[in-house]
Amino acid sequence: MLDALHYTGYVLTSFGVLFLLLGALGILRMPDVYNRMQAGTKATTLGAVGTIMGVGLINPEWFLKTLIISLFILLSNPISSHALARGSYRIGIKMWQKKDIDAYKKAVQESEEKEEAA
Amino acid sequence: MSGTIVAKWRRILQETGKTMSRYIYSFLVFFIFWVAFTTSLQTDELIVGAVVAFIMAFYTGKQFSEGGLSNLSFRKIVFTVRYLFVFVWEMIKANMDVAKRVLSPKMPIDPGIVEVPTKLKSNIAKLALANSITLTPGTLTVDVIEDKLYIHWINVTTTNPQETFGEISAVFEKYIKEIFE
Numbered sequence: 001m002l003d004a005l006h007y008t009g010y011v012l013t014s015f016g017v018l019f020l021l022l023g024a025l026g027i028l029r030m031p032d033v034y035n036r037m038q039a040g041t042k043a044t045t046l047g048a049v050g051t052i053m054g055v056g057l058i059n060p061e062w063f064l065k066t067l068i069i070s071l072f073i074l075l076s077n078p079i080s081s082h083a084l085a086r087g088s089y090r091i092g093i094k095m096w097q098k099k100d101i102d103a104y105k106k107a108v109q110e111s112e113e114k115e116e117a118a
Numbered sequence: 119m120s121g122t123i124v125a126k127w128r129r130i131l132q133e134t135g136k137t138m139s140r141y142i143y144s145f146l147v148f149f150i151f152w153v154a155f156t157t158s159l160q161t162d163e164l165i166v167g168a169v170v171a172f173i174m175a176f177y178t179g180k181q182f183s184e185g186g187l188s189n190l191s192f193r194k195i196v197f198t199v200r201y202l203f204v205f206v207w208e209m210i211k212a213n214m215d216v217a218k219r220v221l222s223p224k225m226p227i228d229p230g231i232v233e234v235p236t237k238l239k240s241n242i243a244k245l246a247l248a249n250s251i252t253l254t255p256g257t258l259t260v261d262v263i264e265d266k267l268y269i270h271w272i273n274v275t276t277t278n279p280q281e282t283f284g285e286i287s288a289v290f291e292k293y294i295k296e297i298f299e
Contacts, residue, residue: 019213026220034270035229038258039216045253046213064154078252078259085260085270095270101230101277104260104268111263 002060009057016050019043032096033088041081048073139186141179146190148174184240194297201293205250208289212255219256219272230274231260234267234282236291243298250290257286 026039049070056066089104152167153159175182183189219227234251238244248259248267256272269286276282 019217022213022217022220026216029220029225030227031225032229034258034260035227035272038256038270038272039220041252041258042209042212042216042254046209061157064157068151068154074253075249078249081252082248082259082261085258089260095229095231097230098228099230099274101232101274103233103277104231107233107261107263107266107268 005057005060009054009059011054012050012057013054016047016052016054018047019050020047023047033093034085034095037081037085041077045073045077048077136186137180139188140183141175143186143189144179144182145171145175147182184242197293197296201290201297204289204293205253208250208254212253215255216272226273228273229270230277231268231270232274232277232282233279234269234286235279236265236267236283236287238265238291238295238299240298243294246294246298247287247290250294251287254286 020043023039023043026043027036030036030039052066052070052073056063090108095102148171149167152171153164156163156167219225236244236247238247244262244267248262251257251267251269252259258270258272259267260270261268267287269282271282271286276285
């Protein structure tokens with residue numbers, strides 16, 4: 001039983017490390033800041049959660065702690081990536097695009113007009 | 119005359135009950151976190167945990183939740199657990215998707231920002247939805263303005279708000295509605 005937990009833990013940790021590697025590759029290969037963030041947020045969240053939970057399984061006394069740490073990562077990681085994406089858009093970093101699809105432009109203009117009027 | 123006084127007292131009692139339940143709820147959550155982090159059931163550990171949780175609850179109880187103890191209803195817990203399973207599955211799919219795009223030599227991406235409408239009202243529900251969307255296939259929430267989410271999509275297939283809703287957020291929205299509203 002304990003052995004099974006051990007091996008599951010090692011498999012999970014390896015998966016996590018693999019996804020962290022993919023995230024790093026994504027950050028190198030993607031063309032602009034937004035796409036890099038796509039690779040950065042998702043792969044690193046699953047990578048970090050996988051690694052931490054794997055450690056929790058290898059050492060069962062830590063399981064509850066690792067569970068809570070993963071919960072906090074799941075809550076905080078998307079918020080920071082949202083803040084980065086919103087900030088980069090609002091200081092005027094252009095998107096890399098094949099077609100011109102940008103619904104956010106209009107919303108930003110409208111909110112800026114509202115601020116000026118107020 | 120006496121009727122209005124009774125109604126007034128009833129309202130005051132209800133308000134106090136609500137506030138109390140918010141404090142008790144935050145105390146319980148802090149205490150459970152304490153027990154999970156210390157992973158021991160010794161009496162002295164539990165007493166210190168209770169004191170710390172009480173102090174924390176005293177200062178943050180009002181801001182900590184809106185629903186108080188009603189957040190712990192059986193139905194909400196069942197939906198939360200089901201939602202976690204759906205969410206983890208979607209997240210694994212998201213990572214496979216990103217992995218495929220990162221590793222393929224041509225990099226099949228066609229990015230853009232689309233608009234997704236939502237019917238959720240409360241702030242916490244919108245936060246949960248935005249976070250869930252950020253962690254799923256090729257979508258990243260850039261901003262939430264009133265009842266619209268603006269989402270950077272790595273491979274845009276449609277810009278029609280109804281269809282984007284179906285593709286991106288429909289899976290989560292029904293669970294989040296049950297959990298937070």
